[in-house]
Amino acid sequence: RPKEPVFMPKGDNNAVFDVPNNYLPENYKPLGMQITSRFGESATEKIPVTPITIPPLGEILDLARDENFSLFIPKHRKIAGRLIDIYLGMRTVDDLLSVAVYTRDRVNPYLFNYALSVALLHRPDTQDLDLPSFIRTFPDKYLDSKVFGKARENANIVPENARQEPIEIPKDYTASDLEEEHRLAYFREDIGINLHHWHWHLVYPFEADISVVRKDRRGELFYYMHQQIIARYNFERLSHRLKRVERFIEWRAPIKEAYFPKLDSLVASRPWPARVANQKISNLKRELDQVKLDVDELERWRDRIFAAISAGEVRGADGKMVTLSEFEGIDVLGNMIESSILSPNRAFYGDMHNMGHVFISYIHDPDHRHLESFGVMGDSATAMRDPVFYRWHAYIDSIFQQFKDTLPRYRENQLNYPGMTVEDISIEGGSKNQIQTFWQQSDVDLSRGMDFQPRGAVFIRFTHLQHRPFTYKIVVNNTGNGNKMGTCRIFLAPKFDERGNPWLFRDQKNLFIEMDKFMVSLKQGRNTITRSSSQSSVTIPFERTFRDLDANRPTGRDSLAQFNFCGCGWPAHMLVPMGNAEGMKCQLFVMISDYQNDRVDQSVEGICNDAYSFCGIKDRKYPDARSMGYPFDRQPRDGVDTLQQFLTPNMRVQDCTITFSNRVFRRDQQKTQ
Numbered sequence: 001r002p003k004e005p006v007f008m009p010k011g012d013n014n015a016v017f018d019v020p021n022n023y024l025p026e027n028y029k030p031l032g033m034q035i036t037s038r039f040g041e042s043a044t045e046k047i048p049v050t051p052i053t054i055p056p057l058g059e060i061l062d063l064a065r066d067e068n069f070s071l072f073i074p075k076h077r078k079i080a081g082r083l084i085d086i087y088l089g090m091r092t093v094d095d096l097l098s099v100a101v102y103t104r105d106r107v108n109p110y111l112f113n114y115a116l117s118v119a120l121l122h123r124p125d126t127q128d129l130d131l132p133s134f135i136r137t138f139p140d141k142y143l144d145s146k147v148f149g150k151a152r153e154n155a156n157i158v159p160e161n162a163r164q165e166p167i168e169i170p171k172d173y174t175a176s177d178l179e180e181e182h183r184l185a186y187f188r189e190d191i192g193i194n195l196h197h198w199h200w201h202l203v204y205p206f207e208a209d210i211s212v213v214r215k216d217r218r219g220e221l222f223y224y225m226h227q228q229i230i231a232r233y234n235f236e237r238l239s240h241r242l243k244r245v246e247r248f249i250e251w252r253a254p255i256k257e258a259y260f261p262k263l264d265s266l267v268a269s270r271p272w273p274a275r276v277a278n279q280k281i282s283n284l285k286r287e288l289d290q291v292k293l294d295v296d297e298l299e300r301w302r303d304r305i306f307a308a309i310s311a312g313e314v315r316g317a318d319g320k321m322v323t324l325s326e327f328e329g330i331d332v333l334g335n336m337i338e339s340s341i342l343s344p345n346r347a348f349y350g351d352m353h354n355m356g357h358v359f360i361s362y363i364h365d366p367d368h369r370h371l372e373s374f375g376v377m378g379d380s381a382t383a384m385r386d387p388v389f390y391r392w393h394a395y396i397d398s399i400f401q402q403f404k405d406t407l408p409r410y411r412e413n414q415l416n417y418p419g420m421t422v423e424d425i426s427i428e429g430g431s432k433n434q435i436q437t438f439w440q441q442s443d444v445d446l447s448r449g450m451d452f453q454p455r456g457a458v459f460i461r462f463t464h465l466q467h468r469p470f471t472y473k474i475v476v477n478n479t480g481n482g483n484k485m486g487t488c489r490i491f492l493a494p495k496f497d498e499r500g501n502p503w504l505f506r507d508q509k510n511l512f513i514e515m516d517k518f519m520v521s522l523k524q525g526r527n528t529i530t531r532s533s534s535q536s537s538v539t540i541p542f543e544r545t546f547r548d549l550d551a552n553r554p555t556g557r558d559s560l561a562q563f564n565f566c567g568c569g570w571p572a573h574m575l576v577p578m579g580n581a582e583g584m585k586c587q588l589f590v591m592i593s594d595y596q597n598d599r600v601d602q603s604v605e606g607i608c609n610d611a612y613s614f615c616g617i618k619d620r621k622y623p624d625a626r627s628m629g630y631p632f633d634r635q636p637r638d639g640v641d642t643l644q645q646f647l648t649p650n651m652r653v654q655d656c657t658i659t660f661s662n663r664v665f666r667r668d669q670q671k672t673q
């Protein structure tokens with residue numbers, strides 16, 4: 001087998017696959033050699049492809065090449081599962097390459113990319129292959145469609161190797177400030193956030209071979225990762241003096257927020273449909289996608305889910321009742337509500353969250369009379385752009401919270417770490433306890449995702465939120481005997497509610513965003529812990545989100561395996577919410593919990609764990625034994641109304657501010673800020 005990853009030849013576009021003649025699609029077969037030699041002329045490298053007997057593709061071909069593909073649509077999921085199984089079932093990497101080349105020209109491109117990505121992530125023999133960032137393969141899912149016209153024009157006019165100015169994407173291109181919700185566009189349309197979300201669902205598919213779906217606490221992580229998205233979105237909203245997002249709870253009522261994505265699908269050669277204001281979801285009857293579902297059915301699923309939560313048990317597929325236990329119950333519910341194939345009873349509890357995405361994404365053409373495809377809510381690569389995503393997920397989260405409210409409260413001895421006192425915490429690196437945010441412009445090369453032949457790199461320049469790097473300084477006094485281990489848990493929340501009043505704990509707990517979580521070794525006596533914002537267990541660095549094909553890209557088995565999995569992670573530039581010009585008041589919370597109760601015995605050496613809080617660790621258990629969101633995942637014990645009252649000596653709270661400056665810096669100028 002070739003030493004270099006063959007699916008994406010390194011850095012140059014002049015390598016071609018030596019496609020066997022009988023692999024050409026029917027319509028090109030008569031041209032035979034003419035085609036292969038035409039593309040081979042300028043090739044600097046020819047990658048051999050061994051002809052093999054191709055398994056029948058059957059219904060995989062039902063999805064036309066120029067249609068859109070959605071994992072939320074049951075028919076699409078099913079054929080994706082079939083294709084993944086074909087890729088996983090290939091005996092060798094050579095056979096996999098061969099079948100991939102064969103299917104590449106027959107199967108729907110989105111489907112092809114998804115299924116092959118899942119297979120490459122999960123086959124033991126492809127761990128050293130590099131998956132390119134999704135924005136490089138399908139930039140049309142992330143970028144203002146005007147970019148592509150400009151890129152095409154440049155490709156035709158600008159001579160090869162000439163220096164080109166990046167194509168700049170305006171910061172505001174999907175709406176104007178007349179629309180209140182547009183104030184959040186920088187968050188909803190952030191490329192890194194949308195890449196994270198796509199990658200998360202790639203790492204945690206809800207339908208495929210059971211060996212691929214069954215991952216440690218995946219249902220709980222579905223709940224937690226999306227709960228944190230809502231908490232972060234609300235933090236941003238409060239930064240702009242907007243109230244927290246309203247749950248989409250009245251399914252028959254009009255949805256007042258509109259969204260016009262201004263994305264064009266290069267594959268389907270159609271714009272993504274818009275969602276105008278005040279539309280209502282209605283019964284779906286779309287024969288082509290085999291989607292036939294009434295809103296009534298969604299309501300029946302919902303009612304059964306609520307009944308299960310109040311009874312504290314769910315009905316399994318075999319009719320036996322299964323208790324929703326204190327620690328594992330949330331995992332069962334996550335799989336049930338999402339739903340994944342790990343749901344205890346999909347026939348009874350249905351597929352609520354996924355089909356909610358489908359109902360909303362077909363709001364403009366529920367019976368397919370206009371031959372329109374789904375809107376952005378129908379695709380995990382684009383869903384987070386639409387304001388209704390947050391309304392839907394706020395609703396889904398409220399169901400999980402309803403369950404969490406039934407759990408026993410944490411007693412003081414489940415929170416405290418005897419002998420451990422957090423004496424002081426602060427944010428350093430600028431003015432004390434102040435975080436600075438601002439705009440930053442960055443460039444990314446898109447040449448690989450173009451459906452025409454650019455002569456060189458095609459850089460786009462986009463504007464995103466950024467913060468000045470900072471460090472946490474934490475002083476812990478260990479009054480016990482000898483060294484102790486602890487887990488340091490750092491959260492941040494707004495200090496005041498929409499009215500400017502301090503929070504009650506029961507409300508504020510849902511607004512705490514996780515900033516970092518890491519193990520600490522504490523010697524007897526006083527310890528000072530310093531930790532950089534860039535080390536966060538929630539985020540991945542910019543370079544990993546975009547995976548520039550630069551010369552410094554890691555190579556070798558371990559680093560590439562890490563690279564792929566690590567595409568999952570909140571983008572580092574979005575670690576800190578925007579705050580505002582006056583300085584938004586926040587509360588930093590730090591807790592040192594007893595590692596004896598947190599530990600998961602496993603080796604994580606050599607395995608990516610950059611963003612484990614949101615993404616787990618590849619092929620390992622979730623590396624924190626506590627319930628996700630601990631200690632804020634439950635209602636407080638009796639007598640606790642405020643955050644101050646909640647604290648035990650191993651916790652501390654510090655007021656801080658996030659101050660936003662409406663200035664734009666280029667990435668290379670950042671240090672001057």
Ligand code: CUO
Binds near residue numbers: 197226383
């Ligand atoms: Cu991530 Cu609804 O689960 O989009």
